Amino acid sequence: xxxxxxxxxxxxxxxxxxxxxxxxxxxxxxxxxxxxxxxxxxxxxxxxxxxxxxxxxxxxxxxxxxxxxxxxxxxxxxxxxxxxxxxxxxxxxxxxxxxxxxxxxxxxxxxxxxxxxxxxxxxxxxxxxxxxxxxxxxxxxxxxxxxxxxxxxxxxxxxxxxxxxxxxxxxxxxxxxxxxxxxxxxxxxxxxxxxxxxxxxxxxxxxxxxxxxxxxxxxxxxxxxxxxxxxxxxxxxxxxxxxxxxxxxxxxxxxxxxxxxxxxxxxxxxxxxxxxxxxxxxxxxxxxxxxxxxxxxxxxxxxxxxxxxxxxxxxxxxxxxxxxxxxxxxxxxxxxxxxxxxxxxxxxxxxxxxxxxxxxxxxxxxxxxxxxxxxxxxxxx
Amino acid sequence: xxxxxxxxxxxxxxxxxxxxxxxxxxxxxxxxxxxxxxxxxxxxxxxxxxxxxxxxxxxxxxxxxxxxxxxxxxxxxxxxxxxxxxxxxxxxxxxxxxxxxxxxxxxxxxxxxxxxxxxxxxxxxxxxxxxxxxxxxxxxxxxxxxxxxxxxxxxxxxxxxxxxxxxxxxxxxxxxxxxxxxxxxxxxxxxxxxxxxxxxxxxxxxxxxxxxxxxxxxxxxxxxxxxxxxxx
Numbered sequence: 260x261x262x263x264x265x266x267x268x269x270x271x272x273x274x275x276x277x278x279x280x281x282x283x284x285x286x287x288x289x290x291x292x293x294x295x296x297x298x299x300x301x302x303x304x305x306x307x308x309x310x311x312x313x314x315x316x317x318x319x320x321x322x323x324x325x326x327x328x329x330x331x332x333x334x335x336x337x338x339x340x341x342x343x344x345x346x347x348x349x350x351x352x353x354x355x356x357x358x359x360x361x362x363x364x365x366x367x368x369x370x371x372x373x374x375x376x377x378x379x380x381x382x383x384x385x386x387x388x389x390x391x392x393x394x395x396x397x398x399x400x401x402x403x404x405x406x407x408x409x410x411x412x413x414x415x416x417x418x419x420x421x422x423x424x425x426x427x428x429x430x431x432x433x434x435x436x437x438x439x440x441x442x443x444x445x446x447x448x449x450x451x452x453x454x455x456x457x458x459x460x461x462x463x464x465x466x467x468x469x470x471x472x473x474x475x476x477x478x479x480x481x482x483x484x485x486x487x488x489x490x491x492x493x494x495x496x497x498x499x500x501x502x503x504x505x506x507x508x509x510x511x512x513x514x515x516x517x518x519x520x521x522x523x524x525x526x527x528x529x530x531x532x533x534x535x536x537x538x539x540x541x542x543x544x545x546x547x548x549x550x551x552x553x554x555x556x557x558x559x560x561x562x563x564x565x566x567x568x569x570x571x572x573x574x575x576x577x578x579x580x581x582x583x584x585x586x587x588x589x590x591x592x593x594x595x596x597x598x599x600x601x602x603x604x605x606x607x608x609x610x611x612x613x614x615x616x617x618x619x620x621x622x623x624x625x626x627x628x629x630x631x632x633x634x635x636x637x638x639x640x
Numbered sequence: 641x642x643x644x645x646x647x648x649x650x651x652x653x654x655x656x657x658x659x660x661x662x663x664x665x666x667x668x669x670x671x672x673x674x675x676x677x678x679x680x681x682x683x684x685x686x687x688x689x690x691x692x693x694x695x696x697x698x699x700x701x702x703x704x705x706x707x708x709x710x711x712x713x714x715x716x717x718x719x720x721x722x723x724x725x726x727x728x729x730x731x732x733x734x735x736x737x738x739x740x741x742x743x744x745x746x747x748x749x750x751x752x753x754x755x756x757x758x759x760x761x762x763x764x765x766x767x768x769x770x771x772x773x774x775x776x777x778x779x780x781x782x783x784x785x786x787x788x789x790x791x792x793x794x795x796x797x798x799x800x801x802x803x804x805x806x807x808x809x810x811x812x813x814x815x816x817x818x819x820x821x822x823x824x825x826x827x828x829x830x831x832x833x834x835x836x837x838x839x840x841x842x843x844x845x846x847x848x849x850x851x852x853x854x855x856x857x858x859x860x861x862x863x864x865x866x867x868x869x870x871x872x
Contacts, residue, residue, distance in 0.1 A: 271751040278739035545735040548696060549749035550724020550798065552717055634696040637731070638687075 272555075276562035283535065287567060290524075290531040294571025295578065297521030298613040302579030304517040305605030306597060307586050308510035313602070314590050315506070316499060323469035323499035326351070326476045326492060327441055328462040334488040338458030343483060343490065350482040351475035353466035354384035357459040358441060359451050366420040367411045374407055375446035376421065378454030382432070385465050386443060391415025391430030401426035402448035405434040410445075421447055469496040521612055524571070525620040532564055532624035543628050544636030556629040564621025565614060572613035576606050641708055642669035643726075643802055643833050644693050649702035651688050651856075662688040663699070664856040670835055672801065675828040677836045677843045680853035686837045687806060689853065693835060694727055694804045695719045724749065728795030728832075732807035734787045736779040736794075742766055742786075743775040746793045758797070765793035769823055785816030792823060803827060805836040814842065821846045 267274035280287040316323075328347055330336040344357045359378035364371060379385075382402060383395025389405050392415075401421065403413050408431045413419060417428045432443045441463050451459075464479070466472035476494040483489045536543065546556055583597035583606075597603060651663040662685045670676055670693075678686045691697040692704050695711055703710045706722060714722065736745045744751075746762035766775050769789040771782075779787055788808065795803055808824070809817035817840065825846055828834050836843060844850060852860040 268754065268756075271754065274744075275737075275740075275751070278737070282739050541733065541735050542737055545729070545731065546748070547720065548694065548723060548729045549794070550720055551749075551752070552720050555752055632697070634691045637696070 270562075272559045272562040273566070275559050276566050279535070279539070279559075279563055280566060286531055286535075290528050291567050291571035291574070293524030293527040294521070294568055294613045294617060295575040297517070297524040297616065298572050298575025298609045299578045299582065300520040301514060301517035301612055302576065302605045302609035303582040303586070304513040305510060305608065306579065306583040306602050308506065308513045309602040309605065310583075310586050310590050310596065312503065312506035312510070313596065313599070316502065317591070323496045324353075324466050324472045326464040326466065326472050326479070326494045328464065328479055328483075328490050328492050329460065331484075331488045331491045333491075336489055338456070338460060339462060339490065340458045344459060344462060346482050347462050347464070347479055350478040351464045351466075352471050353464055353475060354381075356381055356385040356463045356465070357451070358461040358463060359454045359456050359458070360441075360460045361454050361456060363422040363447075365407065365411065365447055367413050367417060370411045372407065372411055374404075376454055377441070377443065377446050377448045378451035378456075379448060380451050382443075382448050385463055386435070387433040388430040389433040391428070393430045393432065397429075397448065397450050399426075399450060400429040402430050402432050402443075403428055404432050404442075404444040404446045404448075406444040407446065419447070421449065424453070426453075469499060472496050517609075518612070521616050524613075525616040528564060528567055528617050528620040529623060531567075532560065532621050533627075535563075536560065536624045536628040540628075540631070540636045543631070544633045547633035548637065553629040557625050560625035560628055561618060561621050564617045564625070567621075568614040568617025571617070572610040575613060576610050579606060579609060642671050642705070643707060644835075645669035645705040645708075646689065646692055646699075647703045647705065649689070649692055649699040649704065651685070651692065651697070652700040661856050663692070665702070666853070666856070666858055668693070668851065668858070670802070670833045672833050673828060673831045674849065675824060675834045675836075675847045676849045676851060677838055677847040678851045678853055679838060679843075680859075684853045685856040686853045688856075690804055690806055690835065690837045693802075694729060695723050724798055726801050728798065728800035728803045730788070730791050730795050730803065730805035730808050732810040734779075734784075734791045734811075736787055736790055738779050741776045741778055742771060742782065742790045742793075745779065745790055746797055748794060749797050762793065762797060765796055766790070769793050770819075783816075785812050785819065788812060788816075788820055789823070792820070792827075796827070801832060803832055803834045805834065807838055807840075808836055809838065809840050809842060817842055 330339050344355070348355045356379055361376045363374065363376045365374045380396045382397055383393045386393060393402060394400065401419060413428055415428050415430050418425050419428055426449065432448065434444055435442055441461055464472065464475050466475055472494055473496040476492045479490065480492050543556055583602070584594040587596040588594040646666060646668040649663055649666045650661060653660045653662055666689060668689065678689060680686045688697070692699055698712050703712055705711070706726060711719060711722060737748065740748070743759065743762045743766060746765055747758050750758045763775050766772060769792055771786060771789055774782060774786065782790065809820055812820065821843065824834055850862045851858055
């Protein structure tokens with residue numbers, strides 16, 4: 260006995276269901292095709308939505324991982340002192356970079372530009388170099404943001420003049436995405452003692468994950484604002500959360516659109532099952548006559564609907580996977596991104612929807628056939 | 641005691657304003673090892689009587705007793721179980737499932753039991769009705785007589801004590817019909833009660849008793865029907 264035969268011995272309803280479906284192969288295939296389309300619609304729309312979301316969040320960069328601590332201006336605090344920075348370091352996880360900021364004129368050769376000037380001692384903890392290197396700690400020399408470097412055509416090794424003093428450029432800071440209040444793209448970074456002023460204007464905390472950033476923000480608020488308001492904490496994790504929520508809504512909408520095609524597929528299964536139970540009225544009457552309970556007839560017919568759904572579901576999932584690989588390749592340049600759980604989950608989800616739709620559609624014809632009196636089924640067929 | 645008994649059974653159909661008594665106060669009973677035919681013109685109520693005896697339909701009035709127990713009060717589930725355990729059915733149109741082989745068709749009544757001995761027993765029954773060579777053929781590869789023999793094998797798979805046959809020779813040529821009826825006699829000799837509904841006078845040569853039905857009533861009972869061809 261082959262493997263298939265053993266399965267059939269174990270689940271005889273599946274045997275009957277499968278054989279019944281092959282009786283009108285074309286009709287069964289067309290009914291399953293409806294489910295294929297429905298499953299592909301749901302799965303690929305879901306995958307597209309999820310891919311779009313990860314693409315957009317990816318281009319926002321790690322801004323969700325960043326927390327910026329500023330003096331609480333509305334409470335009259337103008338700058339943060341070293342004690343504040345120590346407390347922030349104690350409370351936060353991740354790297355902590357205090358910044359003293361100002362404005363100034365930057366000159367290279369004959370070109371001039373007004374720029375934001377950041378004084379920081381450990382820029383290497385917060386930023387990467389696009390060219391040259393970022394000394395950590397920064398004791399002498401200057402770092403130039405990528406946009407400014409491009410505008411003034413500055414390369415590492417050049418000498419630039421900032422507020423009338425000359426610095427040698429050690430490196431160009433890699434471009435930062437997002438909309439953090441501290442953006443080095445158009446700024447010059449100098450050692451903190453070269454920027455005039457008392458204390459620090461900002462402290463940037465870079466955490467590993469958005470969640471860690473959020474926890475740091477909470478911890479810093481607790482530690483520094485306990486007795487009186489000392490700092491205001493700006494975090495982007497909540498904004499990226501909101502963006503995520505917007506995409507969640509968008510995805511639900513896409514899935515709802517996809518579900519319409521599955522509903523249509525369900526109607527076609529309903530039609531096919533109804534036709535086939537009417538055609539087989541006499542046979543079903545015989546089954547009832549020879550001792551099949553209503554429930555047994557129901558099982559056989561639901562197994563048929565389930566098989567149609569499973570067949571359509573499997574083919575649909577394969578197609579959706581191909582669609583997903585293409586979409587991920589086009590949008591993210593990484594076809595395998597489709598296998599990430601948040602994206603891939605739409606495949607089993609759509610498969611499940613396909614089967615459930617078929618079974619629900621098969622329920623009425625099966626119920627109708629099971630409840631017909633055998634004597635009527637035998638007389639009128 | 642009779643295996644199956646119908647007492648004063650009436651079956652009334654209402655179509656619109658008309659009321660038709662398909663059966664009007666019929667008494668009938670059959671014992672183990674008896675072969676009885678019910679004859680009568682179309683619309684005489686003979687098929688309705690067979691449906692009553694087969695627990696497929698309930699009488700409007702009167703009772704149907706199976707082993708002395710009134711089955712008209714049974715739930716659908718209990719009636720189905722009683723059919724399964726006691727009664728085998730053979731139909732004029734065979735009603736084989738075209739996508740199943742002869743053997744699988746014979747197994748159908750027991751298929752959901754998952755009894756590992758069913759396939760063997762099905763093959764045995766097919767051998768008995770002379771289809772031992774054709775167990776793996778589909779119905780469309782079988783002749784009418786062969787299909788009817790598959791149907792007979794199917795009716796025997798649950799080891800019934802009563803066999804009900806509706807026009808078992810109706811779709812068969814005379815020679816094939818004889819073979820089927822000889823098979824019925826052998827089944828009868830094993831103690832199975834057989835009731836057939838038929839137009840076919842050929843049956844008179846084989847049965848122990850013929851009940852003639854007309855207009856929903858029993859017109860005559862012939863205990864030696866082979867000599868009463870003219871009464872049909």
